[in-house]
Amino acid sequence: MNTKTIGIALCTAILLINWASQPEKNGAQFFGTLVTHQDNTFRINNITIGYDKKTAAIPIYEKPQKPSAFTILNDTHISLNIDPTKDLAIINLDLDKVAHMSIPHPLVVWTYKKEKGSREHFYVEIAITTKSNPVLDAPNLTTSYLIEQDIQLQCDRIDNAQPEKMSVKLPAIKTLSIEGYTFVRDKPTSSIEIIQQNNHINGTTNGARTIAHTTDSLSNHKIKHKKNKPATKKI
Numbered sequence: 001m002n003t004k005t006i007g008i009a010l011c012t013a014i015l016l017i018n019w020a021s022q023p024e025k026n027g028a029q030f031f032g033t034l035v036t037h038q039d040n041t042f043r044i045n046n047i048t049i050g051y052d053k054k055t056a057a058i059p060i061y062e063k064p065q066k067p068s069a070f071t072i073l074n075d076t077h078i079s080l081n082i083d084p085t086k087d088l089a090i091i092n093l094d095l096d097k098v099a100h101m102s103i104p105h106p107l108v109v110w111t112y113k114k115e116k117g118s119r120e121h122f123y124v125e126i127a128i129t130t131k132s133n134p135v136l137d138a139p140n141l142t143t144s145y146l147i148e149q150d151i152q153l154q155c156d157r158i159d160n161a162q163p164e165k166m167s168v169k170l171p172a173i174k175t176l177s178i179e180g181y182t183f184v185r186d187k188p189t190s191s192i193e194i195i196q197q198n199n200h201i202n203g204t205t206n207g208a209r210t211i212a213h214t215t216d217s218l219s220n221h222k223i224k225h226k227k228n229k230p231a232t233k234k235i
């Protein structure tokens with residue numbers, strides 16, 4: 001086997017490993033554990049972060065470090081001297097890459113007001129720990145950002161007999177751990193495929209997967225069927 005063939009085979013293997021470790025975003029429902037600043041713990045599913053389920057990716061902003069970028073007014077109020085949307089790096093929050101997150105200082109508000117009479121914007125600090133990636137030799141990394149204060153976490157509470165809808169403002173969150181995701185198929189047989197992907201905290205590359213199929217009516221999962229939609233290709 002020549003060097004070129006070996007190189008192609010190696011690249012293909014790496015691509016397959018990365019593809020296998022990524023969930024299919026359409027239909028993926030993240031699940032995990034939520035702990036509030038009141039020390040209440042909830043098992044939750046169908047996690048999204050935004051103003052509503054239809055909101056696009058939520059931007060988070062790099063936390064400014066230079067003293068000239070902000071003014072500490074008191075213990076709970078920091079005024080930004082720069083426009084976060086123009087002067088700070090912006091990252092889209094992707095739950096697929098998050099191991100866990102926290103709001104370390106829920107009472108401390110960062111504000112920005114462009115000029116007198118304009119709307120004031122409110123932010124809180126969010127600490128995000130990313131998943132490790134052994135393939136790229138990337139360990140878990142915790143980084144602090146700023147995020148709009150009014151953004152909500154929406155989810156289903158699943159530690160009760162019946163799932164309950166929950167909506168939680170970010171300052172109420174002490175920690176949120178993303179433990180994996182479920183994938184619900186939209187097909188007439190009412191089958192559900194659950195794919196659990198380890199969050200790489202234990203150092204696994206592809207994550208552990210569990211696939212369960214049922215043909216009975218699923219009382220704990222609501223699956224909506226659309227007419228004339230092509231069947232989902234089985235994995």
